[in-house]
Amino acid sequence: MAERVNGVDAARGLAVLGMVLTHVAVAAAGTVPFTVAAGRSAILFGVLAGVSLALATGGPDARVTPRARGRIAVRSALLFALGLGLATVSTGPMVILCTYALLFLLALPALRWRPRALLLTALAWAVVAPAVSFLLRSAFPSDTAGGSVSPGDLTSWAAAGDAAVRLLLTGAYPVLTWVPFVLVGLAIGRLDLRAAAVRIRVAFAGLGAAVAGYGGSRLALDVLGGRAAIRAALAPIAAQTGVPVDQLTAVLEQGALGTTGTITPAFLLVATPHSGTTFEILGSAGVAAMIIAGACALPSRVLVPLSAVGRLAASVYVLHIVAIALLDGLAPGWNGRPSTAFVATAVFAAVILVVALLWRHRRGPVEWVLHTLPEAVVRPRRAAVAA
Incomplete structure (x- = not known):
């Protein structure tokens, strides 16, 4: 089991470092490193959330007890609260933890399913959900896209309703x-x-x-006429704003804010990072599966640095967002150019690797809370039921 855990931890470490790159090197958007990491890092982290749930409940020998379900539910509540707090601090990165928390809860009924059933359901969901999202957002258009949930969204029922829509449908990481x-x-x-x-x-x-x-999206866009349909739909906007159509369509290659536009159904043919289309879901999930399989095939000694980061993934995620916020307050524009953005990313990565290696034999502070509090909450309940 050691090889397997090290491989999963290493993949998680790679995912976290990729997210650090996209959050720190914002000025380098469009460059090859940024393009490779954009979207795929967060999705790799999302796939690994499912892997972690499986490992926490027995791995191949599923042992899904009421106590295990209780721990997952409490951990989800803690993640949601942490996500709210972190969104208050964040000065740029859109916090994903509230989405993770809800995904953990939604996964509870599927914990006993066999791999084939899980994959078939995932495939069906990947095909149907983007179309449902498109139809819902077309019927109930919103002036905003992207974003995450923050404590300010809990100040009124109206704000809470908007936050729920953002969390489920229109946000940066729609459930x-x-x-x-x-x-x-x-x-x-x-x-x-x-x-x-x-x-x-x-x-x-x-x-x-x-x-x-990715190949299916390219075929649909460039061979079957999808790109031409998008250009035609954007032409009136280009004429009205004076922005060339080519410049508008170039955005399709850069990235989205969690969903596609609703001007034309042809937007569902893109595989843009954070677009939430069937093509992006298939492509990014496929990349995640290859990375996990590859990491689990490598010797443990090769994986030590990434595995160390992966074991502290939650702490690294929280602390890097706090560090970005502090730097934005102390030195605005500190990563405002591609060159300085990549230098800053390298410094972040070096610090993370060194700290992770020094800390690798202990749980990180956030990991400790996410492990200890669910145990403390679930154990007394179990004892009370036994009495």
Whole structure:
């Protein structure tokens, strides 16, 4: 099991470092490193959330007890509260923890499912949910896109309702289109990744999903006329604003804010990071599966730095957002150019790696809370029931 845990931790460490890059090197958007990490890092983290749920409930030998479900529910509540607090501090990065918390709760009924059922459900959800999202957002248009949930959203019923819509449908990490990632992770976590044959199957399945996602989007856009349909839909906006159509369509290659536009259904054919389309879900989930399988195939000694970061993933995530906020207050524009953004990212990564290596034999502070409090809450309840 050690190899398997180290591989999962290493993949999680890579995901966290990728998210650090996209949050720190904002000025480098459009460059190759940023483009590779954008969207895919957060989705890898989402898939690994499902893997973690599977490992916490027995891995291949599923042991889903009421106590385990209780711990997951309490951990979800803690993550949600942490996400609210972190959103108050954040000066730029859109906090994903509230989405993770809700995904954990939604995954509870699926904890006993077999990998095949999980994957089929994930595939069906990936096909249907983006279309449902498009229809709902077309019927009930909103002036805002992206964003996360913050304590200010709890000041009134109206604000709370808007926050719920953002969390489920229109935000940067809409739960509606993120469910497939945790289901795929659950399926992977129910497999014995110590077996080379299993890792190979996961890697090839991931490759197939990536080709279907990114290749299918390219085919639909450039061969079947999707890009032309998008250009035609944007032409009136270009004429009204004076912005060339080519400049408007170039945004499709850069990234979205959790969802696509609703001007034309052709937007559902893109695989843009954070677009929430079927093609993006398939492509990014496939990449995540390949990374997890590859990491689990490598020797433990090779994975030590990334594994150390992965074991502190929650703490690293929280502290890097706090650090960005502090730097924004002390030195505005500190990462305002691509060159300085990448230098800053390298410094962040170096500090994270050093601290993680020094701390690797202990739980991180956030991990300690997320482990200890659920245990403390669930154990007395169990004792009371036994009495």
